[in-house]
Amino acid sequence: MLGSTADSLFWMFRYIERVENTLCMIESGFQLYLLSSSNLNNEWDAILRTNSIRHHFLKKNNSLDSLNIINFMLKDPKNFNNILILFEKARENARRSRVSITSEVWEAINTCWLYLNEELNKKINESKIQTIIKNTREKIALIFGFLERSMLKNEILNFCYLGTFIERFDNTVRILNTRYYLLLDEKKIRFEGYNNFQLEMILRSISSYRSFMWKNQNEIKANKVSYFLISDKDMPKSLMFCVNETIKNLRSIHKKNFPKNKSYQNALSIQKKIKQKSRNFNNYLFLNSLFKLNMTLAANIEEEFNFQ
């Protein structure tokens, strides 16, 4: 496989995953807006910071108006990470690697792109936001469905998944990092303004509220949320799950040579770090170091496989 093809596959799925994650966050914010929650401003603030776009947004806007934020995140050209731009990039990479993906995967990406362009280039009113998010998430699920069902189980697929899980790790660690103070052990410090509601919002912003409640007998506690999002190997958005998948895919690409490779070694060290997480760790520093390690891992992959 060409290095540049691996590059396109990897980034195609980073962008698709980023779109999905961004939509989840918009949806969680929008739900609060509909409930006229008193926590609304805090939540939007956290969401904007998670996406590193708070500064850009506040340049143009004086207040955290919900519909302005949603518009900004979906389609404002001043936001380089808006949904339209992200999906455009995903499709561009799909076009570059068109020969490597099946026509089913390609058409799923292309129809999603056609849909977003049609819907987001119109004026977006309140009543349409949920429909757009729901339809887009369904179309993304279709992409992943065809990816699973129609592609050969070879290194092409491995690079698609590497992009997906590197990006998902990045997303989860960003969400945690923005609100690290909520996850401190309750016995030690009780942060002012801390409440279960905000923990719930973390879970909702990655669409994992129900699965958490199911696993934890409907009881929300900071240490449990923290374990769920960081260490639970069954939870598809947890850091542990993401790094395990990354390791699996790296092994499969490298075949017998994997122990020697830097990317593989670095992925293992991330896994080890999560396993060894002690009860007395410093949340902020811990999460921050995972965030940086994941970035290094992505750079290792790009270098090792001759991306361009």
Next chain:
Amino acid sequence: MTYFTKTYDEAFINENSVRTNYKKFISWYKNQDNDELTKINSDAMKFFENTGVSFKVYSSDKKENLIPFDIIPRIINSKEWDKLVKGITQRVLAINFFLTDIYGQQEIIKHGVIPVDLIQNNTAFLKQMIGLTPPNKTYNHISGIDLIKTNSDNYYVLEDNVRVPSGASYMIENRDTMIKLFPEPISRYKVSDNRNYAKYLSEILKKSSPKKSKINPNIVLLTPGIYNSAFFEHAFLADKLGVELVEGKDLRVINKYLNMKTINGWKRVDVIYRRIDDIFLDPLSFKEDSFLGVPGLMEVYRNKNVTIANAPGTGISDDKSIYSYIPDIIKFYLGQKPILKNVKTFKCRIKDELKYVLDNLNKLVVKEVHGSGGYGMLVGPLASKTEISKFKNKIKKNPYSYIAQPTLSLSTCPVYTKKGLTPRHVDLRCFALLAQEKVTVIDGGLTRVALKKGSLIVNSSQGGGTKDTWILSS
């Protein structure tokens, strides 16, 4: 809606009388519900949109456009087609001999068949190719021969495209679409398959590989990238061929061989099916600032360590001033009478012919020698007086750059509209593949149709559409 056409129509003799080829189709068509047809027509466009079949017109925005597809097939019987195949085969072989000669001994000039200045002063003649024999002595592996029909037995060759002819992907997609939309009428006929194009293309590319690597040669398709107007076709063909789609940045010359950058390091490349123009191939030999090609590629080619399909320099034979000599070229190399007709061509470089052209501009079609895509041409009968006088000055300034041809009455075929069938002018691009002096002509080709009433310009960049082309097997 009445069906009326001044020129030869391929389907109707008159409103009430259908030609043999179309009888079964038209009788099926007449029994269809019009609303249903309207729906199928819009389904067809949706189908193309979803599969991403698109092309780009060169303009500032990045917009992708669909080439309009007309759901009424063009039908050609086997007798007519057999003659075309023979004629195309003859031209393709003669062109290859011509290229071999013109970059070699130049016998054709020595014998006075072609004037030397036509070659010497021609920008399409690549000095870098003189004395260089390409692997397997093949230049035009892939040719796209454009034909027009004027009456029941006359086809004319309009152009021989042997640089980087495009359109094969639309030919295949059109057939796929027809089978999905109209399974019934297509099954009433015995229509020859054209979707074997990729299979034949793959075969000739393998055969064209330099000797040392004949077994499983590594073939790549070289594209300028996703912003190129024909990128869809590049990806489509690479996919069907099962080869890597590469850009110049993926390739590098290492130790006299061409290599591509893979996830496991460098891998040797044996055959390039290139979809970039000559001048971009190698910045060391041609355009210095080109990023699309590979530095040193021509040196590898000279050492016969890689095949480039089509060979650089083939453009000299599809030059519009050489075009008028193709019948002589066929006679010279093959000793045969040309099977297909050429359109009478006036060369503005010759004094008497220039005078005739300038005096009769309102009757002629004037073309730039190196133009393509229907740009830079004058259609005399449709042009205004000011346009004609402007063009007159252009020709006078640079007579070497222009040729002129009489306006031919292109045949029409019915196209679908909500109000019923209506005639539009068509041409036909046929694809021919060459390896080891054997020519394969693909059954069918791409019918291009001018969708504006009365228009003779069928190019997709100027609002033309396409049709599926059915060759009936005998």
